Amino acid sequence: MLRHGAVVIVGAGQAGLQTAVSLRSAGFERSVVLIGAEPGLPYEHPPLSKALLAGTAQPKDVALRPESYFDSHEVELLAGERVVAVERDMRRVLLESGAAVRYEHLVLATGAVNRxxxxxxxxxxxxxxxxxxxxxxxxxxxxxxxxxxxxxxxxxxxxxxxxxxxxxxxxxxxxxxxxxxxxxxxxxxxxxxxxxxxxxxxxxxxxxxxxxxxxxxxxxxxxxxxxxxxxxxxxxxxxxxGIVPDDELAAVAGLPVAGGVRVDQRLLTPDPAISAIGDCARFPSPFADRPVILESVQNACDQGRAVAARVSGDDRAYTAVPWFWSDQGQLRLQIAGLTVGAQDAVVIGDPEQGRFSALCFAGGRLLGVESVGRPGDHVAARKLLARRASLSPEQARRADFDLKAYARAA
Ligand SMILES: Cc1cc2nc3c(=O)[nH]c(=O)nc-3n(C[C@H](O)[C@H](O)[C@H](O)COP(=O)(O)OP(=O)(O)OC[C@H]3O[C@@H](n4cnc5c(N)ncnc54)[C@H](O)[C@@H]3O)c2cc1C
CATH class of the missing domain: 3.50.50.60 (FAD/NAD(P)-binding domain)
Incomplete structure (x- = not known):
């Protein structure tokens, strides 16, 4: 059987599901097909190494949307179906089961595999x-x-x-x-x-x-x-x-890959009918000096939203501030920005009490903030980074420096 989707999404994980959800919430009325190699409903990953592993969450708790969502929002979910090829000249994908799905726009959201x-x-x-x-x-x-x-x-x-x-x-x-x-x-x-x-x-x-x-x-x-x-x-x-981005489909289809599917600031591959998002996509970020892959829920969701907006007519560069969290026992680490490559870290608060933020700088510029037990600092850092507000290590070192007050005034 030959199916057809105005938008076909390969990979029913965090990024793929978000694309479908955002298309519908933006009022996109044409057909959306979401194809996932794994059986069952799309689910979120963070609890897998936290609550689900600890036994305080069950598999049903990690589903991103109930089964009823797909019918009520007319998102055709093909679960347990692996895409084995993208035929760009025919604008269709081939499934392992032998079926083919034609697309007008294709979103690659294939995630990553573990190293x-x-x-x-x-x-x-x-x-x-x-x-x-x-x-x-x-x-x-x-x-x-x-x-x-x-x-x-x-x-x-x-x-x-x-x-x-x-x-x-x-x-x-x-x-x-x-x-x-x-x-x-x-x-x-x-x-x-x-x-x-x-x-x-x-x-x-x-x-x-x-x-x-x-x-x-x-x-x-x-x-x-x-x-x-x-x-x-x-x-x-x-x-x-660590992970290896799953860029094989793109590579075989002749799209440029370099440790991930290469996309531009709009998350488009050189083929204007194909986008790539989430853990499989390497993109130019205003917060990094070279194209990056960001393995985070924020990035997967915001990129899904960005592609859905573009397909719905709101075409702009993807510039979201990266942020991330990790729960390790009772401690929650929150990171705003990308702190890799920091030359200087100014610590505010008290690490002994488990409440501090490390403000990370390179070349006198704020790269990002890592916070433990100070969620207000995390929110303030995201605001500062979004506004590209300047903050120097010298200012941050002042005894009376307050990141939240500084962000309010910036
Ligand atoms: C255990 C764990 C804990 C995490 N914790 C956090 C956290 O605390 N905070 C945070 O910000 N991030 C966390 N992450 C990272 C975050 O979950 C990922 O960055 C995010 O899920 C990436 O979304 P994605 O849609 O790109 O990939 P995925 O969610 O992995 O989805 C990709 C999907 O594509 C499918 N697929 C691949 N190839 C094909 C194909 N050919 N045909 C059909 N389907 C295909 C895969 O089966 C998979 O289901 C965690 C990740 C893991 C694994």
Whole structure:
């Protein structure tokens, strides 16, 4: 059967679903087809490493819209259907099931896949990854039975899972090649604060430490062997070493990819009938000096909204302020802006009390603000960044500096 969508969206995750929702709320009346490789309703990812893993949320709680939404808003959801090719000359996509769907505008929202750990033993039973709902449910089951958990990678997801596993009473060892956690994306004061906090909770953090091999017994993971030659027992090994954008469909269709589908400021590929958004798209951001991929709910949703607005006739560059959050145990980290590459971080508040903000600068310019326990600072930082207001490290260092008051006056 040959279907047709005025807008066809490939990938029914956060960005794809948001595009469909925003099209309908903008009054777009033509056909919208949302195609997702995973079965079931589109769902959100953040609870997968937090409440769902802890058992305080259930799968039904993570659905982004109830089933009734798709009928009532005439969004045709093709769940459990993988797109295997984009035929640009025919303006249609081909599904694994053999069907084809014609499009007038195509939105690629294929997300990302987890980076694989390449070492002996990585195929053993009990070596897990966390991206999808199915993987989160498996991880939860395994955690319930485990005594010892090894986590490879001290990024956001690794640390969120570490906090949940500790709260479940497990022994938790985290192995990280760098000398600090979340080193790729947060400033040193924030990274050190979180390292102390996790250690206080009893998480064993191993920095400058890679995993050389996973040791098995009867086909099951039993331990990890580190690059230092230590052996640490583990019943479950979670590999959390980042993502790889899923840009394969675009690459095969002859669109430019470079660690993600390349799009312009309007989130368009060089083919004016194809946009790309979310974790799969590399775009020029006014907040970065080179094209970036931003792995966040904010970016996925705001880019979905932006494409829906363009298709509905409101065509403008995507310039949203990036923001992000991560819940690690009782601590919530909020980041406004992109703080990668900061040369200077001015800390206000009191890290000892678990309430502080690190204001991150490069070349005397505010790049972003990382806040723990100070949501008012986070909101103020988003305002300042949106207005491109100037703030110098010297101003931020003054004893009476108040970020919220400064943003109100800016
Ligand atoms: C465990 C976890 C916790 C997170 N926590 C946070 C957080 O606390 N805060 C935050 O801001 N961000 C968080 N994120 C990141 C955030 O969820 C992602 O940035 C966001 O979901 C990206 O949305 P997306 O639509 O681009 O990708 P996804 O939501 O991954 O959706 C992509 C979808 O496309 C489908 N797909 C791929 N290829 C095809 C194909 N060929 N045909 C059909 N369908 C296809 C995939 O199956 C997938 O369902 C977290 C991510 C994870 C995995």
């Amino acid at each position: 694989r750990l390449e070492c002996p033993g990585c195929e053993l039973d009990g070596v897990l990854s966390l991206r999808t709902l199915a993987q989160a449910l498996e991880l939860r089951e395994r955690l319930l039975d485990a005594e010892r958990v090894a986590i490879v990678g001290a990024g956001f997801i690794g640390l969120e899972v570490a906090a949940v596993a500790r709260a479940m009473g497990k022994q938790v060892d985290v192995f990280e090649l760098a000398e600090l956690p979340m080193g790729r994306v947060v400033s040193e004061p924030t990274a050190r604060f979180f390292a102390r906090a996790h250690r206080r909770e009893g998480v064993h953090l191993h920095f400058n430490s890679g995993v050389r091999r996973i040791v098995g017994d009867g086909g099951r993971a039993r331990a990890v062997e580190t690059s230092d030659g230590d052996t640490v027992l583990a019943d479950v090994v979670l590999v959390a070493i």
